[in-house]
Amino acid sequence: MRVKNLAELEKILARKRTLTTKAESVIDAPEKVDVPQLRIIGLDVALRCTGWGIIDARAHNKQAAVDCGVIKTDSKAAVSECLRRLAGGVRELVELYKPDIAAMEGGFFCRNVRTAVVLGAARGVVIATLAEKKIPVHEYAPRKIKQAICGFGNASKPQVALLVSQMLNIQTDKMAFDSTDALAMALTHAQLLNIAQGIGIPDPI
Amino acid sequence: MRVKNLAELEKILARKRTLTTKAESVIDAPEKVDVPQLRIIGLDVALRCTGWGIIDARAHNKQAAVDCGVIKTDSKAAVSECLRRLAGGVRELVELYKPDIAAMEGGFFCRNVRTAVVLGAARGVVIATLAEKKIPVHEYAPRKIKQAICGFGNASKPQVALLVSQMLNIQTDKMAFDSTDALAMALTHAQLLNIAQGIGIPDPI
Numbered sequence: 001m002r003v004k005n006l007a008e009l010e011k012i013l014a015r016k017r018t019l020t021t022k023a024e025s026v027i028d029a030p031e032k033v034d035v036p037q038l039r040i041i042g043l044d045v046a047l048r049c050t051g052w053g054i055i056d057a058r059a060h061n062k063q064a065a066v067d068c069g070v071i072k073t074d075s076k077a078a079v080s081e082c083l084r085r086l087a088g089g090v091r092e093l094v095e096l097y098k099p100d101i102a103a104m105e106g107g108f109f110c111r112n113v114r115t116a117v118v119l120g121a122a123r124g125v126v127i128a129t130l131a132e133k134k135i136p137v138h139e140y141a142p143r144k145i146k147q148a149i150c151g152f153g154n155a156s157k158p159q160v161a162l163l164v165s166q167m168l169n170i171q172t173d174k175m176a177f178d179s180t181d182a183l184a185m186a187l188t189h190a191q192l193l194n195i196a197q198g199i200g201i202p203d204p205i
Numbered sequence: 206m207r208v209k210n211l212a213e214l215e216k217i218l219a220r221k222r223t224l225t226t227k228a229e230s231v232i233d234a235p236e237k238v239d240v241p242q243l244r245i246i247g248l249d250v251a252l253r254c255t256g257w258g259i260i261d262a263r264a265h266n267k268q269a270a271v272d273c274g275v276i277k278t279d280s281k282a283a284v285s286e287c288l289r290r291l292a293g294g295v296r297e298l299v300e301l302y303k304p305d306i307a308a309m310e311g312g313f314f315c316r317n318v319r320t321a322v323v324l325g326a327a328r329g330v331v332i333a334t335l336a337e338k339k340i341p342v343h344e345y346a347p348r349k350i351k352q353a354i355c356g357f358g359n360a361s362k363p364q365v366a367l368l369v370s371q372m373l374n375i376q377t378d379k380m381a382f383d384s385t386d387a388l389a390m391a392l393t394h395a396q397l398l399n400i401a402q403g404i405g406i407p408d409p410i
Contacts, residue, residue, distance in 0.1 A: 079410045083329055084336035116318045120325020121332065124288055128330045131289035205284045 038193070039066065041099035041135075042186030043090070044178045047082050047122045048073050050089070051178025054097050055168065057190035065168040066097060068179040079118070083125050090129045102130050103189040105181075106139025106205070127205065136204035140188050145181075148188040160184050243398070244271065246304035246340075247391030248295070249383045252287050252327045253278050255294070256383025259302050260373065262395035270373040271302060273384040284323070288330050295334045307335050308394040310386075311344025311410070332410065341409035345393050350386075353393040365389050 037058050044051035053068035071089035073082040093099075104126070110116045130137050143153035149163045161180035165172040167187060172180050192200045242263050249256035258273035276294035278287040298304075309331070315321045335342050348358035354368045366385035370377040372392060377385050397405045 080332050080336040080342055083333035087333045087337065110318055110322075113315055113318060113321045116321035117315075117325035117328065120322035121329025123322070124326025124329035125333045127285050127326065128288035128292045128333075131285040132292065137285055 038101060038190070039097065039099045040101050040103060040186040040189050041093065041097065042103045042182040042184065042189070043126055044181040044185065045086075045104060045119070045122050045126050046178070047079070047086075047118055048075060048077075049176075049178055050086055050122065050126070051176060051180075051182040052090075052093060053179055053183030053186050054093075054099060055183065055186045055190060057193060061191065061194045063168060063187060063190050065170050065183065068175065068183055070176050070178050079121070083121060086122060087125045087129050090126050091133070094130065094133045094135065099135060101189065102135050102137045103185040104137055104139050105142055105145065105185060107141040138189055138202055139205050140185060140202070145184050145188045148191050149184045157181065243306060243395070244302065244304045245306050245308060245391040245394050246298065246302070247308045247387040247389065247394070248331055249386040249390065250291075250309060250324070250327050250331050251383070252284070252291075252323055253280060253282075254381075254383055255291055255327065255331070256381060256385075256387040257295075257298060258384055258388030258391050259298075259304060260388065260391045260395060262391075262398060266396065266399045268373060268392060268395050270375050270388065273380065273388055275381050275383050284326070288326060291327060292330045292334050295331050296338070299335065299338045299340065304340060306394065307340050307342045308390040309342055309344055310347055310350065310390060312346040343394055343407060343409055345390060345407070350389055350393045353396050354389045362386065 037056050040055050040057055042053045042055075050071040051068070052071065054066040056064045056066055058064070071086055073085050077085075104123070110119065127137055140148075146155040146160060147153045149155070149167070150159050155163075157177040157180070161172045161175070161177060164170075164180045164183045164187065168183065189201070242261050245260050245262055247258045247260075255276040256273070257276065259271040261269045261271055263269070276291055278290050282290075309328070315324065332342055345353075351360040351365060352358045354360070354372070355364050360368075362382040362385070366377045366380070366382060369375075369385045369388045369392065373388065394406070
């Protein structure tokens with residue numbers, strides 16, 4: 001750009017200076033936006049007793065418990081009835097708490113094919129219900145969950161419950177292990193989100 | 206019973222005769238009620254390609270084909286997407302054709318636990334969707350289906366398709382084996398209903 005005289009150049013430089021100062025002031029200003037928050041639902045799926053736990057994950061590895069419980073069906077109920085109630089229960093939870101993402105156990109080892117088919121049925125129902133509500137599902141191996149929560153892969157259920165209680169600052173004495181396990185799954189996902197910008201997180205299934 | 210005189214005995218005998226004749230006439234009367242009809246949906250469940258076939262079963266072992274097809278998902282689609290579409294597909298079929306009862310394959314043998322979990326997931330989704338619509342599901346072992354349709358338990362898929370085509374009087378040349386297998390499942394249930402008043406039918410799952 002060519003200017004005709006010095007006065008014009010002075011004007012342009014003055015304008016530029018003002019713009020730069022403004023931009024810098026914007027960068028230096030403290031962040032006043034809301035801290036993004038992710039609501040995660042953890043699900044410990046089984047045919048007759050599915051544990052669930054919901055947490056809110058915030059920046060700087062801070063998590064808060066929202067609610068937890070179990071979806072239970074009678075031991076005499078037919079398989080089809082159990083699956084119907086499981087689907088209905090998960091649908092109700094999603095409508096009530098509106099989670100953004102779900103974490104489940106996967107890659108487990110099960111010797112009996114018949115058991116695998118039944119457990120697979122319960123898992124399928126939960127995954128399909130979450131998919132209908134457009135909630136991505138992430139799977140974690142049981143060992144990875146125990147490692148993320150307790151630091152070692154062979155932790156027992158009471159050990160997992162103790163660490164969950166410490167991390168979320170809640171009482172877990174009277175909770176079913178299905179619920180604390182579900183909270184542990186949600187916490188695993190929240191923790192991996194904080195490590196190296198979530199590089200360790202597997203793709204949703 | 207003791208009678209006082211012959212006249213009284215005559216009276217009693219006459220009354221009995223009238224009653225017997227009435228009862229016989231009721232039995233001999235031709236059935237004028239509508240022939241009950243049962244709509245059966247057969248489902249050959251898999252994760253990415255589920256065959257379905259619907260028949261109307263009438264008295265005297267008469268069956269008529271209603272419709273058949275496959276619920277297919279892309280081979281690259283995620284597991285959760287496949288399960289979501291499967292649930293949606295079955296729900297649509299039930300709303301469109303309003304079947305009374307469903308027949309599925311069960312008690313199969315599968316060596317790989319991972320495959321069993323995936324197949325179980327698809328089965329679970331279908332069973333839960335049918336249970337939500339209050340449709341009872343009956344399971345039949347693959348061997349039992351082949352025996353009911355072809356007369357021997359080792360029949361191949363083309364043999365099953367051929368017999369299905371003859372029993373329902375339809376062309377099955379251009380149909381997928383998933384569809385003909387599904388029709389075979391529905392036919393198995395219809396045939397067992399006609400044998401000894403359905404004694405061989407297993408309880409719904």
